[in-house]
Amino acid sequence: MQVLAPVVDDLKEQASRFVRYLPRLWPLYVMVIPALIHLVLLSYYPMYGIRIAFQEYKPALGFAKSQWVGLKQFQLMLDNPSFWQIFRNTIVIATSKIVTLQFCAVILALLLNEVRKLFYKRSVQSLVYLPYFLSWIVLGGIMLEMLGSAGVVNQLLQRAGVEQPIIFLGNNRTFVPTLVASHLWQQVGWATILYLAALTSIDPQLLEAAAIDGAGRFQRVLYIILPGVLPTLLLVLCLDFGLLFNAAGFDQVLNLYNPAVYSTGDILDTWIYREGLLGARFSLATAVGLVRSVLGLILIVVSLRLISRFTDYQVY
Amino acid sequence: MNRAERRGIGSRVFDIFNHTFLLVLGLSCVIPLIHLLALSFSDRAAATGGLVTLWPVRPTSITYEKVLEAGVFLNAFWISVIRTVIGTTLQMTLVVLISFPLSKNKEEMPFRNIIMGSVVFAYLFNGGLIPWFLVIRKLGMLNTIWALIIPQALPLWNVILMMNFFRRVPKELEEASIIDGATYWQILLHVYLPISVPALATLTLFGAVGHWNAWFDGMILIADRDLIPLQTFLRTVVVKMDMNEFMRNPEDFDMFSDRSLRAAQTLVTVVPILVVYPFLQRYFVSGITLGALKG
Numbered sequence: 022m023q024v025l026a027p028v029v030d031d032l033k034e035q036a037s038r039f040v041r042y043l044p045r046l047w048p049l050y051v052m053v054i055p056a057l058i059h060l061v062l063l064s065y066y067p068m069y070g071i072r073i074a075f076q077e078y079k080p081a082l083g084f085a086k087s088q089w090v091g092l093k094q095f096q097l098m099l100d101n102p103s104f105w106q107i108f109r110n111t112i113v114i115a116t117s118k119i120v121t122l123q124f125c126a127v128i129l130a131l132l133l134n135e136v137r138k139l140f141y142k143r144s145v146q147s148l149v150y151l152p153y154f155l156s157w158i159v160l161g162g163i164m165l166e167m168l169g170s171a172g173v174v175n176q177l178l179q180r181a182g183v184e185q186p187i188i189f190l191g192n193n194r195t196f197v198p199t200l201v202a203s204h205l206w207q208q209v210g211w212a213t214i215l216y217l218a219a220l221t222s223i224d225p226q227l228l229e230a231a232a233i234d235g236a237g238r239f240q241r242v243l244y245i246i247l248p249g250v251l252p253t254l255l256l257v258l259c260l261d262f263g264l265l266f267n268a269a270g271f272d273q274v275l276n277l278y279n280p281a282v283y284s285t286g287d288i289l290d291t292w293i294y295r296e297g298l299l300g301a302r303f304s305l306a307t308a309v310g311l312v313r314s315v316l317g318l319i320l321i322v323v324s325l326r327l328i329s330r331f332t333d334y335q336v337y
Numbered sequence: 338m339n340r341a342e343r344r345g346i347g348s349r350v351f352d353i354f355n356h357t358f359l360l361v362l363g364l365s366c367v368i369p370l371i372h373l374l375a376l377s378f379s380d381r382a383a384a385t386g387g388l389v390t391l392w393p394v395r396p397t398s399i400t401y402e403k404v405l406e407a408g409v410f411l412n413a414f415w416i417s418v419i420r421t422v423i424g425t426t427l428q429m430t431l432v433v434l435i436s437f438p439l440s441k442n443k444e445e446m447p448f449r450n451i452i453m454g455s456v457v458f459a460y461l462f463n464g465g466l467i468p469w470f471l472v473i474r475k476l477g478m479l480n481t482i483w484a485l486i487i488p489q490a491l492p493l494w495n496v497i498l499m500m501n502f503f504r505r506v507p508k509e510l511e512e513a514s515i516i517d518g519a520t521y522w523q524i525l526l527h528v529y530l531p532i533s534v535p536a537l538a539t540l541t542l543f544g545a546v547g548h549w550n551a552w553f554d555g556m557i558l559i560a561d562r563d564l565i566p567l568q569t570f571l572r573t574v575v576v577k578m579d580m581n582e583f584m585r586n587p588e589d590f591d592m593f594s595d596r597s598l599r600a601a602q603t604l605v606t607v608v609p610i611l612v613v614y615p616f617l618q619r620y621f622v623s624g625i626t627l628g629a630l631k632g
Contacts, residue, residue, distance in 0.1 A: 298467070
């Protein structure tokens with residue numbers, strides 16, 4: 022209890038100021054109320070609901086009265102061979118997406134930076150940012166239409182001499198690469214924004230001095246511009262890996278996958294949705310969700326720690 | 338120093354390749370939409386035969402007539418408009434109302450850090466899909482329009498962004514109004530909101546796009562077909578390939594292909610995004626860097 026003493030004192034002190042200044046401060050507390058109600062009902066109440074991961078949830082009994090079963094759901098999860106597969110799929114898909122996207126985004130930013138005509142640069146940017154704002158329903162619809170066996174892509178491949186149509190979304194060899202490529206296509210323009218912002222802060226005098234010293238264009242990119250965006254790249258990679266489980270991309274996978282590609286394409290989130298909501302295995306899916314949330318929390322906390330240690334970037 | 342003069346052959350060749358590559362990349366982002374546009378206006382034989390690339394073959398607008406005739410599509414469009422307007426308004430109200438007090442420090446606002454901590458923790462950790470769904474069901478929101486509005490009403494990341502933006506408002510402005518006897522309501526309304534217009538516009542636009550594009554909530558929280566939002570309806574059409582809504586007159590299918598029908602519906606869904614796109618562009622950079630960096 023000794024350790025808590027300063028905290029308690031601090032709270033007491035805040036409480037006394039709260040009472041003293043309430044006549045002037047009350048609007049601040051009123052303003053917070055609607056959001057706090059939302060937070061309690063839609064964030065913290067679901068957290069309380071996590072208890073069903075340790076229960077055999079029955080809808081009629083609810084969170085409070087369902088029977089406790091200890092770690093049974095977690096045992097079921099670990100015994101299920103598909104769990105490990107899904108876990109691996111999630112990490113493989115997320116990692117491939119993050120690495121591919123950021124690598125290409127840096128290159129695209131460097132290429133855009135080399136365009137001198139502002140109008141040209143702006144026009145290209147307007148085009149490449151667009152897919153970011155389309156939903157995965159729209160993009161999924163476009164892909165299913167264009168990549169199907171009778172779609173325009175296979176028509177063109179056929180004319181180019183490919184005999185068998187490629188079922189991009191229907192077999193395990195092509196499914197994940199198609200996910201990664203389409204995600205790249207959707208996001209790469211958007212992902213350049215941070216790098217372009219970093220590029221504007223490179224000192225032009227440095228570039229001019231290098232030019233005078235005889236550095237060619239490529240050398241200037243390699244030795245001055247690229248090091249200029251590296252800190253941003255590391256920061257973005259760090260944040261992205263902190264959000265690894267989101268990076269697998271539930272929206273995209275759910276709209277593109279099918280039972281034929283479950284062995285490579287099924288991820289934690291789609292599994293939770295399918296087994297939990299469609300299959301009504303509420304407790305088991307909550308247990309899997311809890312593992313995902315806890316691992317996610319650890320990742321993001323570690324990545325934010327790393328970031329605040331090495332940069333002055335602060336999220337909150 | 339004249340740059341152009343100093344460039345060698347290699348540099349010029351690179352420029353040509355670079356410009357061409359960027360052009361191709363840029364076009365690749367709109368060509369799928371143009372392909373859909375061509376497909377949606379082509380007649381049955383051309384669409385099913387795979388003859389359409391970027392230009393309509395034997396143009397007809399019958400698919401659009403069918404889409405606009407179908408009550409479900411228009412109804413879903415309308416539901417999406419409602420959820421976007423009400424949802425974004427509510428979202429911005431809640432975000433502004435909580436961000437302003439949180440932008441104070443704990444010396445000015447006792448217990449501020451406790452509230453902030455609960456926001457940040459809820460952002461970093463959540464109950465997961467199943468408990469979230471069960472809570473919404475328990476709160477009686479299933480199958481009401483509120484299921485599309487309330488759960489999305491407090492995007493915690495936006496709270497963090499908005500709070501950081503408010504923090505950078507110069508203190509002098511506020512102190513002057515306090516001396517003049519202004520209340521916190523007046524300070525928020527007359528000092529903070531007017532100078533936060535760019536941030537508010539950014540979050541509003543992005544919030545509206547998010548609402549318009551949302552489909553998962555409509556899929557799991559709404560069963561009543563009169564309340565299905567557009568993206569969720571579109572999913573049954575383009576992902577599940579369910580054409581029952583449009584199969585009322587089998588002879589229609591002599592005139593147009595189901596592929597054209599799907600393309601037309603996808604495009605109508607995208608139109609509102611294309612309309613706000615120029616405005617979105619103005620706020621791209623502020624949207625992504627807003628509030629993220631502070632010294």
